[in-house]
Amino acid sequence: MNNLNTNMTHAGRPRDEAAKSAIMTATMTLLKDFKFANLTIERIAKEAGVGKATIYRWWGSKENLLLETFLDTADDHVVFNQEAPLLDDFKQVIVELTVVLDSALGRALITAILEDRDLLDQFHQRFFEPRRQQASQLLRRGIDDGLIKADINIDVVLDMLFGDVYMNVFFYGKALDTASIDVILTSFMKGIMI
Amino acid sequence: MNNLNTNMTHAGRPRDEAAKSAIMTATMTLLKDFKFANLTIERIAKEAGVGKATIYRWWGSKENLLLETFLDTADDHVVFNQEAPLLDDFKQVIVELTVVLDSALGRALITAILEDRDLLDQFHQRFFEPRRQQASQLLRRGIDDGLIKADINIDVVLDMLFGDVYMNVFFYGKALDTASIDVILTSFMKGIMI
Amino acid sequence: MNNLNTNMTHAGRPRDEAAKSAIMTATMTLLKDFKFANLTIERIAKEAGVGKATIYRWWGSKENLLLETFLDTADDHVVFNQEAPLLDDFKQVIVELTVVLDSALGRALITAILEDRDLLDQFHQRFFEPRRQQASQLLRRGIDDGLIKADINIDVVLDMLFGDVYMNVFFYGKALDTASIDVILTSFMKGIMI
Amino acid sequence: MNNLNTNMTHAGRPRDEAAKSAIMTATMTLLKDFKFANLTIERIAKEAGVGKATIYRWWGSKENLLLETFLDTADDHVVFNQEAPLLDDFKQVIVELTVVLDSALGRALITAILEDRDLLDQFHQRFFEPRRQQASQLLRRGIDDGLIKADINIDVVLDMLFGDVYMNVFFYGKALDTASIDVILTSFMKGIMI
DNA sequence: GGATAAGCGAGACGGTACGTCCCGTCTTCCT
DNA sequence: AGGAAGACGGGACGTACCGTCTCGCTTATCC
Incomplete structure (x- = not known):
């Protein structure tokens, strides 16, 4: 079953949960000052102390990041x-x-x-x-x-x-x-x- | 009153109404292919055969252009x-x-x-x-x-x-x-x- | 003849010769501190007080810029x-x-x-x-x-x-x-x- | 003397000679398609079926790898x-x-x-x-x-x-x-x- | 023979730079 | 003075690599 695989470990360094939550927190923080159209991945990355690629790696787009953060x-x-x-x-x-x-x-x-x-x-x-x-x-x-x-x-x-x-x-x-x-x-x- | 000035003639070449309607038409046309966030002034200007400055002169922003076109x-x-x-x-x-x-x-x-x-x-x-x-x-x-x-x-x-x-x-x-x-x-x- | 066209004026704002020479000067200046492989367009642009696009517009690549500057x-x-x-x-x-x-x-x-x-x-x-x-x-x-x-x-x-x-x-x-x-x-x- | 240590055995897994030669072979292979500036450690690692760290461990830089491969x-x-x-x-x-x-x-x-x-x-x-x-x-x-x-x-x-x-x-x-x-x-x- | 040590492939990490697109402004010539 | 063209300084895009760092695993020596 697919669900079983979800928890399987992968080769390579595992993702950094601290980075994940820093990104989500930064997203929420910045949305207080910027409307969505002016919210940039670059700003989120900077605010979260994270590389841009880390955001793209896990969410692929600003929109997906927003939905996950909301949920x-x-x-x-x-x-x-x-x-x-x-x-x-x-x-x-x-x-x-x-x-x-x-x-x-x-x-x-x-x-x-x-x-x-x-x-x-x-x-x-x-x-x-x-x-x-x-x-x-x-x-x-x-x-x-x-x-x-x-x-x-x-x-x-x-x-x-x-x-x-x-x-x-x-x-x-x-x-x-x-x-x-x-x-x-x-x-x-x-x-x-x- | 402001309204009186609206019809007053100014020195210099008057506004080109053809350009105005070409811009609005281009806006409507492009919105069929692009969502608002991806609709750019540059694209509208090109589609309308118009200089960017003409759009900024009369509407000042993408948002205003959109509202006027809608109305x-x-x-x-x-x-x-x-x-x-x-x-x-x-x-x-x-x-x-x-x-x-x-x-x-x-x-x-x-x-x-x-x-x-x-x-x-x-x-x-x-x-x-x-x-x-x-x-x-x-x-x-x-x-x-x-x-x-x-x-x-x-x-x-x-x-x-x-x-x-x-x-x-x-x-x-x-x-x-x-x-x-x-x-x-x-x-x-x-x-x-x- | 093509040569005649070279000096013809084009529509649009003409290129800024001050920017051109600022870029070349910056290139020479930075080459004193950086080897060619570490010389970046971004650094040149910053040093010259110029947008990156201006460099790409006129030279297309770091290599071309280098040759022109040399000549x-x-x-x-x-x-x-x-x-x-x-x-x-x-x-x-x-x-x-x-x-x-x-x-x-x-x-x-x-x-x-x-x-x-x-x-x-x-x-x-x-x-x-x-x-x-x-x-x-x-x-x-x-x-x-x-x-x-x-x-x-x-x-x-x-x-x-x-x-x-x-x-x-x-x-x-x-x-x-x-x-x-x-x-x-x-x-x-x-x-x-x- | 240092030279004596060269042949001394250490604790831990010894260097993988197969990886070493795979890396050098990959370097030579890729140089047929890429100029040195475009030859990346990442590409070499992938071509050689090797982790990036293995390259950095033994050569430290692209330049050293190149020299050793040449010699x-x-x-x-x-x-x-x-x-x-x-x-x-x-x-x-x-x-x-x-x-x-x-x-x-x-x-x-x-x-x-x-x-x-x-x-x-x-x-x-x-x-x-x-x-x-x-x-x-x-x-x-x-x-x-x-x-x-x-x-x-x-x-x-x-x-x-x-x-x-x-x-x-x-x-x-x-x-x-x-x-x-x-x-x-x-x-x-x-x-x-x- | 169990502990310890180092090497391995994989791949995520914080970063830098890429070359492109668009911003809103500006500068030219033409109408 | 308006307009088309298009260059300008600037900012962000999404991607590619950098060199480093964890992971789980393997392969050696050491006690």
């Missing part, structure tokens, strides 16, 4: 609790999603994604879809429990909810505060609850 | 009819919005906007807000006419609707077809109609 | 007087040749020539052959004047003379002083004079 | 017979010298020598001087035997002869054929023989 910090967040009450669970996830997206890293990633189909696919597969599946399940359980109208189109309904979050972060350039999230969720629920 | 082609579209039935009017606007955004020009503009606060403000002021105002008025009239629930939060509700459009275009990378728009609008209306 | 400073020297007595004329040319070759510029050029057939051809055509022709004429005149044996092979004889100069400069790493040149010329003449 | 193949050649007639002995040595120098290895070595004083010294000590001493002895014996003029300056005379060989190989880029060598030697002898 590395974001993957533990934006997770549905599955046991909290439906509304609370959604609320917490939206708050976390807002925080993760409305960061230098998040904004840069979205920028990159809009210009790069491959990156978009990677992002969907590794970040977006898993969370969408969970939200979907949650709504289905709400329907089973008789809390939510049975005739809603789950996909459309979720796109509206999360689309709203994205719009606020990216189109109005503002993160949502807790109060706004309450307003949004209330409007949202009003339309779908029994 | 030049998009400004006549995405306009509410105001006389058609509410649902039809929304539907037509969403179709046009989808078409305009899901183009090389539209996608490039959004990309640029996400990285450029000034450009975002310009885009809001000159494209987004006027249309949002119209949609807002439309909903208010619907409320007055007793078609739509009086207790909705108009801003939130519009963000959900348009946010959904944006999500589909940018996050799923697909333009909405007519059938999908019907589904979205139906879901949307179900939540807000009396 | 620029060496072309006025190593010229036969044609009126001085035969021996004096040869002597003066050998002194000048020694000086020109035993310089940072000269040594670097020879190094480059040994690795680069095209450069060798250029060097022959633009520096070596004209001088060889003159030396050849001089010997022929010496034969006509009854000063030099008529049965010598001029080519072989000249190669021996100049080969000796080259050997001393490059193989023994020492420039010839006036006394040595006297010794060489005496030996040389002894073999060919009547 | 390894050239040291048996260019040797005066000492018993053949004077002219034949010189002739044979010049032929062999020409062959050895006009090879990828020989040309590369001269290139390297011109840029590297240490290498020049090594080359003189280990290749050039021994042969020059022999040529010198030969001429002295010729003088003793009354074959050669007693008043020649042996050093100058030899530099002229060998300088000519070098000039032809390096400056005209052509090896000498047997006929040319005859011409040269005839001219040479005419000047020095009684």
Whole structure:
């Protein structure tokens, strides 16, 4: 199996994990001062105290580096609790999603994604879809429990909810505060609850 | 006033309108082959048969050129009819919005906007807000006419609707077809109609 | 004719002669500290206060730059007087040749020539052959004047003379002083004079 | 004494002679396709199927590797017979010298020598001087035997002869054929023989 | 015969330089 | 004064090698 090979040792000097994390840290640091288009591999390498080739060796492009760095910090967040009450669970996830997206890293990633189909696919597969599946399940359980109208189109309904979050972060350039999230969720629920 | 000067004649040779439109045309043409980050002033100048300085003289930056080119082609579209039935009017606007955004020009503009606060403000002021105002008025009239629930939060509700459009275009990378728009609008209306 | 076009003005900004001479000066300066293999375009550009592209624009390679710089400073020297007595004329040319070759510029050029057939051809055509022709004429005149044996092979004889100069400069790493040149010329003449 | 240690056994794995000769072979092979400046340690290592460190361990630099490789193949050649007639002995040595120098290895070595004083010294000590001493002895014996003029300056005379060989190989880029060598030697002898 | 030492191929490391592309500015001549 | 052409100083690209350094492994001597 391939998975077994993943941990196999290779000939030659093994990669330097300290360099890897220095590069990711530098990427995050520099994104506070530079927009993605002005973030250069050369600057990252310098900031990380690393040769350019080391970055190209492991990520191949600025875009891949960005995605990995994002997932590395974001993957533990934006997770549905599955046991909290439906509304609370959604609320917490939206708050976390807002925080993760409305960061230098998040904004840069979205920028990159809009210009790069491959990156978009990677992002969907590794970040977006898993969370969408969970939200979907949650709504289905709400329907089973008789809390939510049975005739809603789950996909459309979720796109509206999360689309709203994205719009606020990216189109109005503002993160949502807790109060706004309450307003949004209330409007949202009003339309779908029994 | 500045506006008065706009039509004033100056000493020296006047601006060459042919060059202006050649530049905009070249911009649109090249965006079919290059993403915004790879679209260079030098390439545009060459494609348009124009000196680089001419572009810098009139637009100052790639971003401004992009916005002007977008508005030049998009400004006549995405306009509410105001006389058609509410649902039809929304539907037509969403179709046009989808078409305009899901183009090389539209996608490039959004990309640029996400990285450029000034450009975002310009885009809001000159494209987004006027249309949002119209949609807002439309909903208010619907409320007055007793078609739509009086207790909705108009801003939130519009963000959900348009946010959904944006999500589909940018996050799923697909333009909405007519059938999908019907589904979205139906879901949307179900939540807000009396 | 092509020659006429050479002086024709072109569209666009003309090349900056100050940059040209700054680059050549920098090349000569840096060759005092670096051997040719360690002389980098980047260092020359920095020393000359010039962009790398300017160097590549006009010379295309380090080798070409070197040759032009050499010819620029060496072309006025190593010229036969044609009126001085035969021996004096040869002597003066050998002194000048020694000086020109035993310089940072000269040594670097020879190094480059040994690795680069095209450069060798250029060097022959633009520096070596004209001088060889003159030396050849001089010997022929010496034969006509009854000063030099008529049965010598001029080519072989000249190669021996100049080969000796080259050997001393490059193989023994020492420039010839006036006394040595006297010794060489005496030996040389002894073999060919009547 | 140090010399005694040369054959002493050490702890640890002994040097791999197969690797040594693979490296030298690779050096010679690659010099057919690459000039010395473009011959890289990395390429040699790959061609020889060897780690880079092995090369640095034993030679320390590209220049040293080159010299050792040259001596390894050239040291048996260019040797005066000492018993053949004077002219034949010189002739044979010049032929062999020409062959050895006009090879990828020989040309590369001269290139390297011109840029590297240490290498020049090594080359003189280990290749050039021994042969020059022999040529010198030969001429002295010729003088003793009354074959050669007693008043020649042996050093100058030899530099002229060998300088000519070098000039032809390096400056005209052509090896000498047997006929040319005859011409040269005839001219040479005419000047020095009684 | 187990410990120690050095050599080996592989290949990652921090760097330097490559030759190219583009930046935004400038300098020429022409309209 | 605008415009096309194109050179300018500068910065970054992605690649190739530098000489050094870990790895796991092999092959020797030493105790």
